[in-house]
Amino acid sequence: MDDRKLLEGIRSLIGEAETADDCAMFALGDGRILVSSTDMLHETTDFPQGMTEFEMGWMSVAVTLSDIASTGASPLQVLVAVGLDRPERLLPFMEGAVACAKTFGASVSGGDIDSHQELTAVTTAFGIVPEENYCRRSAARVGDAVCITGIPGRAQAALDGREEYRKYLLTPEPQVAAGQEIARCGAHAMMDISDGLVISLYDIADASSVGLVLDEASFPLFEPTEYAKTCFLFGGGDFGLLFTAPDSVLAEISAEFTVIGRVTAGDSVVLEGDILPRKGYAHVWGDAGN
């Protein structure tokens, strides 16, 4: 069983709409929406081996700011709860957390400290976005271009040992400025691709009740190999944004992006006539394969 299956089990308890996006939303009643997101990371399962505490702190904040960025919001505050095996790890961890928050316009404004067998970090961030710019997964429309920022796959390649891409894995950069600009220009659906590109494409297809057809020739690969294509499609850990928008909107966006396909009727993600497997990064408990 993986975390996506588990989420299905509690969806009726929390609410369909509440579990459809990476961020929770709350209408402030004055034309603004408050978005918030929380992420839990454990040293043994979530942090690549050999990371410094500074990098762990940075990454912990980056994953949450990436969720905020994908709604088009400006991130404002981050709360950091840390479970520590050794107290001396706190300071470098928090230095990384604060550095990341500051770099992307937010501040670490509080948190909690606890003793624990292994380093465990839960970051929660919130941001604010004008209602008219707010992006979610469910807003893709047939005819939209499917676009991504960045070059997905390098974090996965680094995880596989490609040293030259280590910075994409260890100190990822949430696309905060790009997210706000893309949303302001009028993108329809948006989300981040940290779980992998194809599984994120399916998230948008499911939430929007559409299909997506990809054009392989357009893929921005980090090198022209089958390996790079696999990392591009199924690798995790990259912090690019995936969005859909009508062609008229694309011309307005100054952030760098690549059109990789088109929103169609249907319910699958299709590449060169083949339906792609719904595969990406997921936490797995014991009985893998279920």
Add this chain to the structure above:
Amino acid sequence: MDDRKLLEGIRSLIGEAETADDCAMFALGDGRILVSSTDMLHETTDFPQGMTEFEMGWMSVAVTLSDIASTGASPLQVLVAVGLDRPERLLPFMEGAVACAKTFGASVSGGDIDSHQELTAVTTAFGIVPEENYCRRSAARVGDAVCITGIPGRAQAALDGREEYRKYLLTPEPQVAAGQEIARCGAHAMMDISDGLVISLYDIADASSVGLVLDEASFPLFEPTEYAKTCFLFGGGDFGLLFTAPDSVLAEISAEFTVIGRVTAGDSVVLEGDILPRKGYAHVWGDAGN
């Protein structure tokens, strides 16, 4: 080293004001303040033995709503991140979390699920309070009455084996309605006493640069014994509110409370002429006593 000492070490990094209260605050710019708080709980160190998953879920949300309540805010949304050793624990845990949130006017609006060796829960809540009602630790003034809600000590007694008080330990009730009313009536400083009463009194004394003198005869003890007095002063796990307010405000408050002392010049918490030790609940790493 304990978590309060650790916090001192990162205070300069995060900011003095940002670490002075249990909640972070953000001015929404329209006369309202957004408050948020996060708490991390681990099964082996934070949940009393024999708790059900439902009770763990309830308590995880309750601790965070108690922080929100202490600012005078209405809690709105709660995010729940859970690390699970066994996936089948998720549903009853979330049922407890949702039940607690609902009971106190909030909703569980999102979260994260992760695999982990032991059940680990981090809840983050936010609420909104009008600027003029917003309470924090630093606002106590000389001459204020020192007041508490409830009968502190019963959670500690339950932890010591007193079965009749188990509900105060296992399904604590954050004082959400009382907090809002006390704040609206014009209380000065407020916080919750979940770390223990005396250590919380010191938190207010430190933050407000005042002293506090207690009147033993006024203590609402759960039984007339020295043991109950010790639980009252130093026990943890109770979710009452501690606040200070001028006498003119007290008459306006309809929530039940007890005046247990008076704010004075100074920097200590004094009972019957003796300075009380700065003692309460704190997470401790290895070298206890430092």
